[in-house]
Amino acid sequence: MASSKKKITRSRKSIARIDQELECKGEVERMLKNSQTKVIMPALALGVLRQYSANRKRVFSDSEIRFSYESAVRSLKKHLGHDVHIGAKYEDAYGMRMSRYGFFRSVGHLKYELAERLGGSSESSSSDL
Numbered sequence: 001m002a003s004s005k006k007k008i009t010r011s012r013k014s015i016a017r018i019d020q021e022l023e024c025k026g027e028v029e030r031m032l033k034n035s036q037t038k039v040i041m042p043a044l045a046l047g048v049l050r051q052y053s054a055n056r057k058r059v060f061s062d063s064e065i066r067f068s069y070e071s072a073v074r075s076l077k078k079h080l081g082h083d084v085h086i087g088a089k090y091e092d093a094y095g096m097r098m099s100r101y102g103f104f105r106s107v108g109h110l111k112y113e114l115a116e117r118l119g120g121s122s123e124s125s126s127s128d129l
Contacts, residue, residue: 039085039086039087040087040088040094041094041097041098041101043069043072043073043076043086043087044065044068044069044072044094044098045098045103046072046076047065047067047068047069047070047071047072047073048060048065048068048069048103048114049118050068050071050072051064051068052114052118058113058114059107059111059112059113059114060095060104060111060112060113060114061110061111062092062095062110062111065094065095065112066090066092069087069090069094070087070090073086073087092110095110095112098112099112102115102117103115103118
């Protein structure tokens, strides 16, 4: 009899955990919908990796990064079917910020080279982009 009570208690704990996870997920989705924070760097990364996947060019000028970023923002919004605060007005500092993450290496004034580790991984996942 004691073992059946433990099973019931475990089941209730599991259900409570699942309910908490669903509640947290709902809250995160609500925060994203109401957020004023823009998703910038992931959109920039997506755009540049798409560009690399298309032409295997590893060095990007600021204007090429801007074009890739704006294209990725448009496609993400279209794919999601709504604006979830993706993107912001492009700034030339974004390339330098991405170098802090090891995404780019500065090779001149407003010119950046894609990190080797990303170039190799984008080849295998280019169909997912």
